[in-house]
Amino acid sequence: MLIPPFAGVGLKACDRAGADITATVFAPNGFMKVDADYTAKPFEEWRARDWPRTYQNPNYRNLFAVGIAFAPPHAISKPMKSPNGTPINPTAPRTGMPSAAMGKAVAASIRDMLKGAPAPTHTASMAEAGAVCVASTGAHLFKGSAASITVFPVVPDRDTYPQYGRDVDLTFFEVGLAGHWMKFLLHHVFIYQANLRPGWSFLPD
Amino acid sequence: MTGETHEPYRQDYYPPIPTAFTKFRRTSIVWQFFRFIAINVKILRVMTKSIQTSGSQR
Numbered sequence: 001m002l003i004p005p006f007a008g009v010g011l012k013a014c015d016r017a018g019a020d021i022t023a024t025v026f027a028p029n030g031f032m033k034v035d036a037d038y039t040a041k042p043f044e045e046w047r048a049r050d051w052p053r054t055y056q057n058p059n060y061r062n063l064f065a066v067g068i069a070f071a072p073p074h075a076i077s078k079p080m081k082s083p084n085g086t087p088i089n090p091t092a093p094r095t096g097m098p099s100a101a102m103g104k105a106v107a108a109s110i111r112d113m114l115k116g117a118p119a120p121t122h123t124a125s126m127a128e129a130g131a132v133c134v135a136s137t138g139a140h141l142f143k144g145s146a147a148s149i150t151v152f153p154v155v156p157d158r159d160t161y162p163q164y165g166r167d168v169d170l171t172f173f174e175v176g177l178a179g180h181w182m183k184f185l186l187h188h189v190f191i192y193q194a195n196l197r198p199g200w201s202f203l204p205d
Numbered sequence: 206m207t208g209e210t211h212e213p214y215r216q217d218y219y220p221p222i223p224t225a226f227t228k229f230r231r232t233s234i235v236w237q238f239f240r241f242i243a244i245n246v247k248i249l250r251v252m253t254k255s256i257q258t259s260g261s262q263r
Contacts, residue, residue: 177231
């Protein structure tokens with residue numbers, strides 16, 4: 001999917017003395033800096049370890065950014081250019097399942113830090129976690145269709161998986177009715193969890 | 206690491222056009238029943254592996 005580049009909301013940050021700390025807290029694109037390696041380097045030198053694990057701002061320990069709010073260290077696959085020179089930079093999907101994993105890890109870290117832990121206690125690197133996406137069409141159980149997609153890890157790790165950067169057994173795409181059934185179940189599980197019905201927290205999210 | 210590693214846009218990575226048999230399998234209830242099980246297993250493996258690699262640092 002080709003869309004215009006995302007950017008942060010352009011917040012201005014000031015410290016207690018009123019000094020402008022925007023450049024310390026936010027990357028130039030407006031997203032918050034976290035524990036990623038933001039050193040500028042060519043595509044061939046990008047590594048999975050560049051990606052954040054705790055999502056804590058390196059200068060302010062009480063600031064965290066997850067999902068679409070944190071500044072990615074770089075794109076996830078080779079930057080390209082259209083014939084008229086427009087840069088096309090494939091960025092990591094940071095919504096949906098990865099967001100939930102990050103949010104859960106950061107919430108657990110904050111809970112532990114409030115109880116006295118000196119540093120974040122939980123991690124959720126996108127270079128170590130997978131994601132699943134099921135996109136379905138139609139409401140009829142036997143007439144709909146869907147695309148089922150899994151990817152592991154979300155950010156390619158070329159040290160662990162040298163050939164493609166991902167586990168090719170766990171990274172797949174399939175079109176068919178089966179995905180539609182799965183989406184039907186996911187829909188009802190989601191509503192069940194949203195209503196906080198018995199055992200909701202044990203169901204997968 | 207070789208240059209081969211960093212060539213993500215080769216033509217042979219693109220999917221082929223589905224045949225009539227492929228389209229039939231995508232809508233066959235019997236075949237899709239087995240695919241439903243297979244895809245569920247795959248998704249569970251992705252989730253299990255994600256939980257194993259992320260989590261508590263303690």
